[in-house]
Amino acid sequence: MELNARIPAGPLEQKWDRHKFDLKLVSPANKRKYSVIVVGSGLAGASAAASLGELGYQVRCFCFQDSPRRAHSIAAQGGINASKNYQNDGDSVYRLFYDTIKGGDFRAREANVYRLAQVSTDIIDQCVAQGVPFAREYGGLLSNRSFGGAQVSRTFYARGQTGQQLLLGAYSALERQIAAGSVTMVPRTEMLDLIVTDGRATGIVTRDLVTGAIESHLADAVILATGGYGNVFYLSTNARGCNVSATYRAYKRGAAFANPCYTQIHPTCIPMSGDYQSKLTLMSESLRNDGRVWVPKTPGDKRTPADIPEAERDYYLERKYPSFGNLSPRDIASRAAKEACDEGRGVGETGLGVYLDFADAIKRLGEPKIRERYGNLFDMYERITGENPYRLPMRIFPAVHYTMGGLWVDYNLMSTIPGLFVLGEANFSDHGANRLGASALMQGLADGYFVIPYTIGNYLAQVKPGAGPAAIAGAAATVAEVTERTRRLLSVNGGRSVDSFHRELGKIMWDHCGMERSAEGLRAAIDLIPGLRAEFWSSVRVLGQGEEMNQSLEKAGRVADFLEFGELMCRDALHRDESCGGHFRTEYQTPDGEAKRDDEGFCYVAAWEYQGDTKTPVMHQERLQFDNVKLATRSYK
Amino acid sequence: MSAPSVPAAGPAGSWLVRFYASTIGRKVVMAATGIVLVGFITIHMIGNLLVHRGAAAMNGYAALLQSYPALVWGTRAVVLVALVFHVHAALTLSRRARAARPERYAKLRPQVSTLAARLMRIGGLLLATFVVFHILHFTTGTILPSLFVKGEPYENVVRSFSVVWVALFYLVSMAALALHLHHGIWSMFQTLGANHPNVNGVRLRLAWFISVFIPLGFVSIPLGVLFGLVR
Amino acid sequence: MKITLRVWRQAGPTAAGRFETYQADAVSPEMSFLEMMDVVNEDLIAKGTEPVAFDHDCREGICGSCAMVIDGIPHGPHKATTTCQLHMRSFHDGDTITVEPFRARAFPVLRDLSVDRSAFDRIIQAGGFVSIATGNAPDANAVPVPKDLADRAMDAAQCIGCGACVAACPNASAMLFTAAKVSHLGLLPQGQPERYRRALAMVGRMDLEGFGGCTNFGECSEACPKEIGVWTIARMNADFLKASATTRPESQGGDGA
Ligand SMILES: Cc1cc2nc3c(=O)[nH]c(=O)nc-3n(C[C@H](O)[C@H](O)[C@H](O)COP(=O)(O)OP(=O)(O)OC[C@H]3O[C@@H](n4cnc5c(N)ncnc54)[C@H](O)[C@@H]3O)c2cc1C
Ligand code: HEM
């Protein structure tokens, strides 16, 4: 397998424009002859499906929820970045590009990131025209906030529901095309495999989640926009349905999986309260602007926060990182919290939590001001915990939030399987080893609205429309395989529920492949997972039939894939003998606990190629070239 | 290349047909006819208060009205048409609402809807029966002919309400009217699109005012007769 | 806490449904209602009974998937809260809780507590959008939008499409859902060109789907997890009235193509 990133020649600023001109076009008359499958209706999928429908392609869009509007993008809170420089505070395409490269700890492609920064401004225009009600000033112009420690205010937002409003915008564009007949929407349908014919992606196999029917769908190109795989940890801020199945199935059909170990942990989530916990809820990072993080100085101190005098509190972020203090970056804040808890100084029932205290802010600014700033977040916290954060300090703990890794794609967002394109969180492209706040929404919409409509035409222009006999035969074979797998899941009939396996896998991943990783921990995980997988296939219990709505069966299929994918993640984490961004290896840190990159050894994208269930996958390297920025080390001291 | 925009929808036919075919259109017709009906009974109530001024005043007023057949028949026509549409809309919308939930809840706990709102339909039907009874009673004298003499509304009223069950029936009907108006008036504004922080106060006060004073005015008559103030 | 559940079980859209009673003995007040349902399902599986099917995804009150009538109130007793954000501390030890699907002809039951809400998507398809193709947009600040308009548009735009309004309405009316979208787009300059066509088209579709009419009960807004106000309904009524009275037949000019 060779990894050709197809990065256009020429100066950074001109690459995309030149490339757009060089791309082959499909004539308007011919477009309707080509059919495209879009799996996913989140920001990336919905925007792609709508835009391709507008262009005249025959589009079929799939999602597992009952409506495309429920894709997980709906949950994004904070905002979306764009280099509009409306605030006249010195932002620019180049600055957004540089911040994103640096934020990604120099593990992303310059050309992709620069393009992202370029189209970011078009995204805001598009969304406003769709009627997205972004926050505004009294003058009627758009308002911005600074997000995730950025030095400029470039984040556009709609209260605490930016993702919702952006997705509803893309969803409305999608529904408009559905009404026009250019897009066929297929909800409550899960992709279970990819159909590959003569090395090209020619369709997918799906299960209808209502009737259970397993069917094939053929097309001239397939787009995966199926989101992130954070749920491999069982507990994460992701929705329950988020899964790796679509991308992992593609991986097993020959698509390279890039940097699977890059995981982002978010420092401010509501801690878990018991082992029945089904998901973790994110609290916007903005809270750290006014809240002070602390734990008791003495381990095992179970006194109520009020009874712990100032002198016996450890404001560890302010202590360790005097200049950034409570605003230190996500990964640093997360690790510091874990340390405190490992030392037995964690708070709350489970001891897995630290205080985020607003007492001083309330003294300084008064409760009304705090309510005005964070009212909805405080209400959410109280609804979930039953505690009033105006009186008691909040309890927070880090949680898995975003996965930078994903299927490897070239500059055209095409995977190593010709005809298979990957957009949004499902690909690995733009965030390197760590994603900046408010950049995922930007990337999803950039991919769907402004990149794929150009690059897919270039591919389609080179293939004949319509499925040949080979594709039809391939479809039948793949359907048979999927049907067999489903039958196996139903026929094990053991004694353990699917969730119990998922929980156990999550624990292994969190302990050994979470915030801190070590060679020996990762080896342990790589030994444990196959055993758990074997037990799954011998003793999982999935009741009911395949030909009906069967939610246990859906879960079982997803967990089965996580059980294989988790191992791949650990292998990737084990091979990367450095610390960078979201990947922290205890062996590779500076004396004061900072991540230590190894740019000579590891300045590359690790793309894994499947070799069969019994063989270990092969790792291919795409060397990263930095012609415009010089590699620097972060310091937040 | 397909560039759809919002399509013009709804069944064919003139805009009025399409309008009345829609749930909102039907509701607006109810509101409009409701206004007519409220207007009528307001005047009717005021006119009827003449009962307290004695036979001469009341009968004189009636006679005066009767001397303008055009006015009388005009009013009758308008009120009748209004009633017909009002009731038709009410019945069809009610049927539609029932059809919209074929399987009932084992348990549904209303949180905010007022009693008045929930009694709108039954109350309406009671009003319907009342109006029919009422016309056969006071206008044509078809029922209880023994109590009826054409052209003597005052005596008719006094004679009738001396019969306790007749008086009671009127009292109950006026109670229904009060409830119906209470939700009706408030609802009417919403239906016609008037819901604004600056008018909602007025809306509520108006609903209270009309739904209290009109029925009060009416009941003063049977009560007056029962307690022998009007004889 | 010990909780007794009366849960609606229905094998499929055409099958007859009935209530089954289940005991949940190890309920923690910290659990969300859905986590309690998870626990119940876990021991149903252990007992060899098929678990209760219900829709859910984000579990943080924004995707609009979760939908149950809990003790006679859609999304349960806690105001402005979805089923997934409702916590067991809102109940008492020993309570018996009745759990039913959202019931409306336009929301056929698929299985147990899971219903088909695709009628909502079709209402949006009828006109719940601004007709703007990708790449056509003017600069985002080209058209200033008064803050109060933007804020009210946002109030209406927060609808998560859960269907609780329909479930709570004694007429099973979809007015609040439809009005929320008509108001969101109708308030913004970007929505003006199609404002009146939109009102006609969306109301037309809403009626076609077999929802009931609105008699201004106000239960919808009370059950709405996003507290969408009934002012949106008044607004839609006004737009619909104006649209019906003023829209002319299409010009037959064609586009000159
Ligand atoms: C709580 C939270 C808050 C966030 N806040 C922000 C923020 O403030 N700013 C920001 O920039 N980013 C934020 N993010 C990240 C961002 O929301 C996501 O990365 C982004 O929305 C992903 O969009 P997507 O289109 O790639 O995938 P998704 O929105 O996850 O969509 C995935 C789609 O694929 C479908 N799908 C998945 N698997 C299958 C399958 N097997 N078969 C069929 N269909 C399938 C699903 O139905 C869904 O439609 C946040 C994330 C979370 C979890
Ligand atoms: C105590 C209450 C009422 C009294 C005493 C009363 C009295 C009368 C009388 C005496 C007449 C006959 C007038 C005539 O033909 O000379 C009449 C007619 C009528 N009343 Fe009433 N009325 C009462 C309440 C109502 C109410 C509540 C309504 C409507 C909801 C109503 C609707 C009518 C109508 C439609 C007519 C026929 C008018 C006509 O013949 O043109 N009345 N009423």
Ligand code: HEM
């Ligand atoms: C005669 C039989 C009648 C029936 C069956 C009837 C029934 C109804 C019903 C079902 C409604 C709808 C309730 C709602 O929208 O919440 C209604 C509304 C109303 N009714 Fe009646 N009604 C009758 C008579 C009257 C009379 C006599 C009056 C006036 C005195 C009246 C005034 C109103 C008003 C003002 C409304 C409000 C319309 C709206 O909500 O937009 N009705 N009626």
Ligand code: SF4
């Ligand atoms: S209006 Fe409220 S209740 Fe109705 S669908 Fe929208 S969010 Fe749900």
Ligand code: F3S
């Ligand atoms: S409850 Fe129903 S009647 Fe109207 S106001 Fe709400 S839709």
Ligand code: FES
């Ligand atoms: S599960 Fe998403 S709103 Fe409840």
